[in-house]
Amino acid sequence: MARHADRATLVSALVDARERTLRQFAAFEHALGPSLRVPCAPELNLPLWELGHIGWFADWWIARNPQLGRGLQADPLVARSPARQVARGVDAEALYDSSAIAHDHRWQLDLPDAETTRADLSASLAQTLALLWEAPDDDTGLYFFRLALFHEDMHAEAAVYMAQALGIDVGHPSPPVRAEPVEVRTVHVPANRWTLGWSGPGFAFDNELGAHPIDVNAFEIDAGPVTWARYLPMVDAGLASVPRYLRRTPRGWETQRFGTWQALDLQAPACHLSATEAQAWCRWTGRRLPTEAEWEVAAHTAPGFAWGEVWEWTANAFAPFPGFAPHPYRDYSQPWFDGRPVLKGASSATHPRMRHPQYRNYFPAERTDILAGFRSVRP
Template sequence: MNVSFRTASAPELMTALQDARRDTLALIEAFLAAGFGTGVQLAARPEFNPPLWELGHVAWFAEWYVLRDARSSDPTAAHRTSMLTKGDDWFDPNTVAHRMRWKLELPSAGALKTYCHEVLDRVLDKLSRAGGDDNSLYPYRLVLAYEDMRRELMLEQLQALGIALPPELPAQAIPNWAQGEIDFPGGTIQLGSAPDTGFVFDNEKWAHACRVPAFTIDSALVTNAQYAEFVADGGYQNPQFWSVNGRAWLMLQDRSAPRDWIRDGRHWLCDRFGRHIVLPGHEPVRHVGLYEAQAYCVWTGRRLPTEAEWEYAAMSGHPALRWGDLWEWTCSPFEPYPGFEPDAYREYSEPHFISHQSVRGASVMTRQRMRSLKFRRFCLPGRDNMFIGFRTCVL
């Protein structure tokens, strides 16, 4: 399915929901084959969940919003009880703190797979009788988007743990794109999504006029070869390139290069799902946090683009501008648009305003149906396990 999930019809959603569940199960099998399931073998990490908890939670989320007709994520909002006796006790993120997910006595992998199949079957049956308008399809589009987003999080976890990709999900190569700069004259854009355009995340509401001054931006992301020059010039050892918070982060990491780089004599290797390969100089540098991106920008005398500049450039349709290979850091804190109100999934955006940074674009691990120039991802500044890079900008 190459059409956007935001405007997908009921038949398209039926196909996509089955496709998403196949990927989820393939990823879970990869964790199980590597000896990771409940998370007991893993150190509790705030960016990840135990794989079996992730499996049950994805199905529970679909059950909550579709089969139980919940109008919000309030723990009392569902009209029916869970198909699992302790489903809410296990999988409701509002009542199960992250640290507790690693200690739960969950059902077996087989029992959770059965639960997933049963939920999906009932969701598809209900969808077959649903109306075709945006309101009727909203919960189905929501759970599809959610499962696709959890898919990318699980791929990030596979990479972080050095687990090979399942054969159903082969790695996507990134071509060698021409490097250059693009000058934009500036102007007023409509930042955010407009009503009556299908599914819209709450943090995109609503489109509003935003003035963008003239600026110059890289046509492509900073490459490994470019970033290697910063590393070779002592970029990680020179405190003048790093912000106060960046220096504090760097001291805790004890790092002299991006997290997946491995020194091999005078050369660099990198980790790709447990395989060590020669660092591809032409590819965008990945798995770098905000502080690393900022330090590189200081070293070059440039800066990260604002969220508005990124959207202006991406929406321009300029033929030389390349986006979608990796998520991209911006220099903008993640903030609500004017008149923000949380949607049914209340915790999606609001708890992360200001503390998180706006991230735009998509990555080679993002499903095609999820890609949108309006999509706003958000991350803590120190997070570097994502498939994320950056481009630079200057006034």
């Protein structure tokens, strides 16, 4: 698991992540042409900006960070060495610092071209790997290398969402079609005193820390996410709008996948649903969304509890655990404790090394571009 990855494993993982990034960028480049322009929308980013930002982030926390070896104790405001772009008279922070550059302003930036940006990423990765081989092979010495890896993996998943929104094929594999109807099963989870939050060695995101006991009453939860076969009757009854990327045809329901319409697999998990749509279905069926603690207890202890095809909305707002303290990358969690829901699990676009049942994802409740669905609990 990458949270405990040693230097050699991290070297391979960082190379793998960069290869995925470049494959996705090449697909956008092929589809969009030299301009690489996309509409200015909250769910989208400029592919060229994304590419430059990934390299800048790694440089900021690794190659340019004089406190690289201090891990969590590093001062995020310590003065950095000059960016590699300064030799060309380019202010890298003014282009790629996501904490300082408003989303919509990115469309107004004079970005370096694709060839130059790829060259910067190549140099960045080479320097990252050289420094990695010199780093202490422990949690402190490897902290920022693991952070850069996970950051790139997150952007790769976001690129899949963007490709779907734009109708661009970035090579994301098609899910298997279920030949047989999926049995609607539930699993019973007895009352439990659960420790919510990360404890122990390895890498953890700041919002996961603050392990604390919580009493969880007995409950019954879906063994798998709610499928289209269970969700769409609410739409057929006129009680919900047609979900994003779906349409009715004389032949039945179809789904748009990276710009191509195809028959909908009714046994697949319902996906691209907002938290509001998930809650509406739960009300309609007399059920409810699981709490974050219930989901986590079931994932760790309940035989037959299947997860990982879609992110799953929960009933909890994204909030700090007791004793929360931001890690050096201050803007990872703290700005988003604004009431948005926690999502648990993973999606088909989440790299396996990112998957962990204690990971806390968070998006605004109205988002439908992400690969999100839900499962339900019987009251």
